[in-house]
Amino acid sequence: MGGPEANGGAADASSGSATRVYSDDHSTVEIPDTAHQISQDSWFQVGFVLTTGINSAYVLGYSGAIMVPLGWIGGVVGLILATAISLYANALVAKLHEYGGRRHIRYRDLAGFIYGREAYNLTWVLQYVNLFMINVGYIILAGSALKAMYVLFQDDNVMKLPHFIAIAGVACGLFAISIPHLSALRVWLAFSTLFSLVYIVVAFVLAIKDGIESPPRDYSIHGSKTSRIFTTIGASANLVFAFKTGMLPEIQATVRQPVVENMMKALYFQFTAGVLPMYAVTFIGYWAYGYQASAYLLNNVSGPVWLKAVANMSAFLQTIIALHIFASPMYEYLDTKYGIKGSALAIRNLSFRVLVRGGYLGVTTFVSALLPFLGDFMSLTGALSTFPLTFILANHMYLMAKKHKLTFLQKNWHWLNVIFFGFMSVAAAIAALRLIAVDSTFYHVFADL
Numbered sequence: 001m002g003g004p005e006a007n008g009g010a011a012d013a014s015s016g017s018a019t020r021v022y023s024d025d026h027s028t029v030e031i032p033d034t035a036h037q038i039s040q041d042s043w044f045q046v047g048f049v050l051t052t053g054i055n056s057a058y059v060l061g062y063s064g065a066i067m068v069p070l071g072w073i074g075g076v077v078g079l080i081l082a083t084a085i086s087l088y089a090n091a092l093v094a095k096l097h098e099y100g101g102r103r104h105i106r107y108r109d110l111a112g113f114i115y116g117r118e119a120y121n122l123t124w125v126l127q128y129v130n131l132f133m134i135n136v137g138y139i140i141l142a143g144s145a146l147k148a149m150y151v152l153f154q155d156d157n158v159m160k161l162p163h164f165i166a167i168a169g170v171a172c173g174l175f176a177i178s179i180p181h182l183s184a185l186r187v188w189l190a191f192s193t194l195f196s197l198v199y200i201v202v203a204f205v206l207a208i209k210d211g212i213e214s215p216p217r218d219y220s221i222h223g224s225k226t227s228r229i230f231t232t233i234g235a236s237a238n239l240v241f242a243f244k245t246g247m248l249p250e251i252q253a254t255v256r257q258p259v260v261e262n263m264m265k266a267l268y269f270q271f272t273a274g275v276l277p278m279y280a281v282t283f284i285g286y287w288a289y290g291y292q293a294s295a296y297l298l299n300n301v302s303g304p305v306w307l308k309a310v311a312n313m314s315a316f317l318q319t320i321i322a323l324h325i326f327a328s329p330m331y332e333y334l335d336t337k338y339g340i341k342g343s344a345l346a347i348r349n350l351s352f353r354v355l356v357r358g359g360y361l362g363v364t365t366f367v368s369a370l371l372p373f374l375g376d377f378m379s380l381t382g383a384l385s386t387f388p389l390t391f392i393l394a395n396h397m398y399l400m401a402k403k404h405k406l407t408f409l410q411k412n413w414h415w416l417n418v419i420f421f422g423f424m425s426v427a428a429a430i431a432a433l434r435l436i437a438v439d440s441t442f443y444h445v446f447a448d449l
Helices: 043-054 057-095 107-115 117-153 161-178 187-213 225-241 248-252 259-270 276-292 305-337 347-370 375-401 408-439
Strands: 019-022 028-031
Touching: 043 187, 043 248, 043 259, 043 305, 057 117, 057 187, 057 225, 057 248, 057 259, 057 276, 057 305, 057 375, 107 117, 107 248, 107 375, 117 161, 117 305, 117 347, 117 375, 161 305, 161 347, 187 276, 187 305, 225 375, 225 408, 248 259, 248 305, 305 347, 375 408
Parallel strands: none
Antiparallel strands: 019 028
């Protein structure tokens, strides 16, 4: 074949059928139809897409969500282990991107190819529930950042969290309409990195100042023995949720050839340099405030009002960009299903994005305002979808795909991972349900937290 597609270039797939390209080993693979761009981005750009998810405003809650229930030893060891295990599981999925003569640009495509139609549908449901809940959390974070900034200047209790969540939803909708696909982020990834550095550095520096000036902190794990067991199990779901995987094939679809080699470079970047800011703000936040570390660290820190305002605004703006990444699989599905191709500014395409993406984010915003205490549900989501997608499915798919090439020990290793993370998924789900039952007596819908 001739032309750019034959040499690993972009596959526009405008014909509605699979496009044939060369894989890493120069054999021919097929790319399914998609309305979004394929093989356009460098590994470095993809690496920043991945690190944007890790260092999003969620990181401002990890001192409270991870360190407080686990303590110093459990929190530090657990986060390092979660990093290594997440890198390993992602590498397994990345290596299956070109498998069986096809390039699997969606997680459900890979699962369906290996297991069949039922697995395709189940993976689709798990993935989109997971991503929807992540996006709900992002809008809650964006609204919380706006509220925190408002309180700095006007603490009159007139504007409440649901109002700020509504403003955040409108901002996310405008951004979604303006950015047609994941590859189009480009310069926005630089802004995302800048915004992340602003709120991480501000939180880091102010927390150090507070920690130096404060009396000794309490680092003990509070609660009864039974409650500590359940909170520890729930925190394990937050450990893996910190890396927010579950859409790796969709991100890998954007990387240039050789796709496996370049994706591995992006993953190594994500899990080395990319995790350092998250580690820094998580550990320093816990060191400075102990068991009183907030679910939003900028609410703990003391310092100049203008500096805290800048940090909160940066968290708000970065959250809008990060949400777009985790909403992109839904956008790709809708754009492909309804044939939204060609110029992003074409009237039909622009109208479609306004109505469909606006509608999707409208529902997301309503759920965010309705249930702003969604942290409990996040733990349940992590148990029911993040664990299965990131660890159970990754190990079992690799086992099924490579079973004739694996040694006896390698097969047992993957089965051990499947069984262990299956147990962890069940245990974390039980812990999350208990937490929801306990906290439901304290919260109400449209709460002003």
